[in-house]
Amino acid sequence: MTLTVASYNIHKCAGLDRRVKLERIADVLKEIDADLVGIQEVFRPQAEALAERLEMQVFMGPTNKPNDLSYGNAVLTRLPIQSSHTFDLSWAAREPRGGIRLDLTMGDGLLHVFNVHFGLKIRERAAQVRMLIREHILHRDLTGPRIVIGDLNEWFPGTVGRMLRRELHGPRMIRRTHPAPLPIFALDRIYWDRHFVSDGFRVHRSRLARVASDHLPVVARLRLSRTGR
Numbered sequence: 001m002t003l004t005v006a007s008y009n010i011h012k013c014a015g016l017d018r019r020v021k022l023e024r025i026a027d028v029l030k031e032i033d034a035d036l037v038g039i040q041e042v043f044r045p046q047a048e049a050l051a052e053r054l055e056m057q058v059f060m061g062p063t064n065k066p067n068d069l070s071y072g073n074a075v076l077t078r079l080p081i082q083s084s085h086t087f088d089l090s091w092a093a094r095e096p097r098g099g100i101r102l103d104l105t106m107g108d109g110l111l112h113v114f115n116v117h118f119g120l121k122i123r124e125r126a127a128q129v130r131m132l133i134r135e136h137i138l139h140r141d142l143t144g145p146r147i148v149i150g151d152l153n154e155w156f157p158g159t160v161g162r163m164l165r166r167e168l169h170g171p172r173m174i175r176r177t178h179p180a181p182l183p184i185f186a187l188d189r190i191y192w193d194r195h196f197v198s199d200g201f202r203v204h205r206s207r208l209a210r211v212a213s214d215h216l217p218v219v220a221r222l223r224l225s226r227t228g229r
Contacts, residue, residue: 001107001224002199006034007149007188009041009117009178009215012071016180016211022046024212026053029076031206032219036104037076038115038149047074061086061100061115072098073115075149079104089116089131091124099150101136107224110144118153118160125153129160133167145195145224151215155185164191171201177216180209188218196222 008029013022029037029050037056039047044060051058056076063072082103089097099116116132118125129152137146148168154160157174164170168191176183183203192198199221209216 003036003106003222004032004034005147005149005190005192005220005222006032006037006204006217007115007151007190008037008039008217009151009188009213010039010046011041011213011215012043013046014213016214021212022049023053024208026050028204028206028209028212028217029054031208032204032217034219035078036113036147036149038113039074039076040072040115040117040151042071042074044070047076051076057081059084059100059102061098063090063096063098063117073100073117075100075102075113075115077102077104077113079106079111082110087136089118089128091119091127094119094121094124097128099132099136103144106144112142112144112146114146114148114150116148116150116152118150120153122158126159129163133163137167145193147193147196147222148189148191150189151187152189153187155187161189164189168193169196169198171198171220175201175203175218177203177218179214180211180216183216188215190218190220192220192222195225197225199223
């Protein structure tokens with residue numbers, strides 16, 4: 001079985017022209033045509049509207065409620081959702097951060113998908129990745145392969161990437177995604193379990209994607225290995 005997986009920080013649907021245009025984000029996602037999309041920086045009504053336009057299921061994991069609107073992370077999926085969980089990754093007095101775990105039906109088993117958005121400080125991110133791995137990725141109840149999607153906010157190679165690669169696979173070379181017109185920093189990542197084989201990893205660089213958000217999406221094509229290695 002093969003999956004197309006994407007991670008996209010949509011910046012509240014505000015493009016580089018400062019216009020909030022949900023239809024542009026939807027069109028970028030149509031270009032990618034992914035089975036799973038982890039979205040960061042999204043309001044609940046935006047996540048629901050994107051799901052409707054793309055004919056996908058959606059699960060929202062709010063981390064904040066500015067103006068009484070749920071805001072945070074979301075996952076769009078074409079796979080059936082068996083269960084869903086949100087978890088807190090906030091650290092000290094920093095901005096609230098969190099993550100989502102979806103347990104999805106894939107073939108005869110489950111796929112565990114995590115979507116996270118880490119903080120801006122080095123110590124904050126180090127605490128968050130330790131929490132993610134120890135309490136969530138390595139949770140004893142998980143029975144299927146795992147995929148981690150997110151804006152990890154790691155501006156330069158560091159603790160976050162090293163710790164995730166100890167448990168999961170990822171591209172040998174990280175891809176730059178921010179700022180969208182001329183990317184310098186590889187903030188957006190996808191990591192996958194050893195049950196998967198990568199058939200490709202790329203940054204989606206269409207003309208529309210360069211203006212729709214300040215981040216470019218990353219896309220992985222993953223194939224479930226028969227051997228589980």
